Amino acid sequence: MNTEMTAQYITLDGSSAFVETWGSTGRPVFCIHTAGQSGVQYREAAAGLARLGYRVIVPDLPGHGRSEPHRDGPVTDLGDYAAWCVRLIEALELVQPVIVGCSIGGKISLDIAARLGSRIHSVIAMAANADRGHANVAGLRRELEDISAPSRADRTYYGTRAVVGSAVSEERRELIARMHCREDPQVSISDLLAWGSHDIFERLSTIDAPARLVAGSDDLWIDAASVQRAAAQIPGAHYTYLDGIGHYPMEEMADFAEHVDRWVQEAGLAADIPQSPQVAGTLNGSR
Numbered sequence: 001m002n003t004e005m006t007a008q009y010i011t012l013d014g015s016s017a018f019v020e021t022w023g024s025t026g027r028p029v030f031c032i033h034t035a036g037q038s039g040v041q042y043r044e045a046a047a048g049l050a051r052l053g054y055r056v057i058v059p060d061l062p063g064h065g066r067s068e069p070h071r072d073g074p075v076t077d078l079g080d081y082a083a084w085c086v087r088l089i090e091a092l093e094l095v096q097p098v099i100v101g102c103s104i105g106g107k108i109s110l111d112i113a114a115r116l117g118s119r120i121h122s123v124i125a126m127a128a129n130a131d132r133g134h135a136n137v138a139g140l141r142r143e144l145e146d147i148s149a150p151s152r153a154d155r156t157y158y159g160t161r162a163v164v165g166s167a168v169s170e171e172r173r174e175l176i177a178r179m180h181c182r183e184d185p186q187v188s189i190s191d192l193l194a195w196g197s198h199d200i201f202e203r204l205s206t207i208d209a210p211a212r213l214v215a216g217s218d219d220l221w222i223d224a225a226s227v228q229r230a231a232a233q234i235p236g237a238h239y240t241y242l243d244g245i246g247h248y249p250m251e252e253m254a255d256f257a258e259h260v261d262r263w264v265q266e267a268g269l270a271a272d273i274p275q276s277p278q279v280a281g282t283l284n285g286s287r
Contacts, residue, residue, distance in 0.1 A: 003050040012088055018066035019088070020058040023050030027121065028097040029260070030089060031058045032105030034127075034248065035195060036156075036188025037180060038065025041102070045250040048257025054264075057097070059088055063187045074190035078104060078198040082111035089116075096121040098264055102250060103127045103221075104195050106213075110230075113211060114203045122210040122267035124260065127219055127247050129226035130233070131201040152185045165218035167244025168252045176251050204233035210267035211237040216245035216252075238266070 002024040009016040020039055029049055031042045039058035046056040061081055062070035075081055085108060089097060098121050101109030106128025113123040160177040168176075213231040215224035224241060231239040240263075242249060250256050 003047065005046070005050075010088065010091060012091065013062075013084065014071050015062060015068040017062070017068075017088060018060045019092070020046070020056075022046040022056040022058070023054060026050075026053040026055045027264070028092075028094045029054045029056045029264075030085070030094065030097045030099050031056060031250075032085065032099070032101035032108050033058075033061065033064065034103035034105055035191035036064070036183035036185075038182075040065065040179065041248065041251055045256045045260070049260060052257055052261050054098075054261075057092065057094065059085070063184065069187075074187050076190050076194045076197070078107050078194045079111060081194070082108045082115060085112055086115055098260075098267075099123045100250075100260065101125055101128070103247060104191050107195065107198055107200070110204065110207070110211075111198075111200055113207045113209055114200060117206075117208050120209045122212070122264060123207070124212045124214065124263055126214040126249050127216065127222050127227075128213070128230075129222065130204055130230040131199045131226070132196055153181045156181050156183060156188075163218070163220050163247040165216055165242075165244045165246035165252055167218075168246070172252070176248060201230065201233065204230060205235065207234045207237075212240060212263050212267070213237060214240045214242065214249060216242045216247065216249060218244060218246040221247050238263075 003022065005020055005022045007018065007020050010019055031039065031046065033039055033041045038060045042056070042058045046058055049056045060067040062068070062084060063074055096119070099109045099112050106125035107130065109123050109125045110128065110130055113120060157177045157180070160180045161173055164173045164176055211231070211234045213227050215222060215227040217224070228239045231237040245252050253259065
């Protein structure tokens with residue numbers, strides 16, 4: 001089994017898109033990163049999934065990582081990212097991919113699922129609700145502690161540390177925060193504007209692929225109850241609550257690939273069962 005990573009640039013919408021592929025065979029898993037970041041967030045998870053037999057595709061969204069900026073400048077509509085991802089999935093000729101995303105990537109994943117329907121195998125949306133959301137008081141109070149930070153890089157560093165879960169070691173927390181400081185402030189702010197205006201809550205009921213929405217107990221940026229409400233709108237969706245995990249499960253969890261593998265297998269079983277609107281909690285610490 002080939003589990004090595006290959007990389008390529010693909011011209012999409014007149015700009016070069018950077019795409020990593022881990023593994024050469026198996027069901028495709030299409031992974032979408034968080035605001036301002038890049039596919040490097042999945043470097044360990046993708047390698048783990050490749051070892052489990054998946055072919056993992058990890059793009060950098062326009063203007064992120066090693067992808068060129070969108071021709072119209074920073075994107076402020078997550079629907080534009082979703083449409084871009086659909087075009088990339090089609091260009092790569094991915095058949096029945098699993099769509100995985102976190103934060104803005106989670107919202108984009110749900111948007112893709114609503115667009116592609118049965119053309120995808122399943123969707124796993126982490127740290128994402130489906131509407132414009134509400135202010136997280138705990139998160140805002142934590143931000144006040146860092147409001148006098150002298151640079152955007154410091155704000156990113158301390159803000160990231162604040163939302164990594166309590167189950168994560170200090171060494172890992174520090175690595176995640178330092179890696180996140182690579183973001184482009186203009187792009188990341190545009191991403192957050194897009195997050196705040198994106199609302200597909202009314203379209204969730206049209207998703208007919210197996211779906212799992214995931215929230216972490218220590219995520220100060222997302223109200224877990226809003227994630228559960230979103231899951232309740234999708235026929236047959238599962239809701240998973242992770243104790244001690246924050247906003248970045250794929251970076252925080254050493255066994256993230258094994259969790260995804262289990263969720264994908266359960267989605268395959270669910271696809272053979274008539275779906276009805278319900279929410280089921282799974283795994284230790286789930287509700």
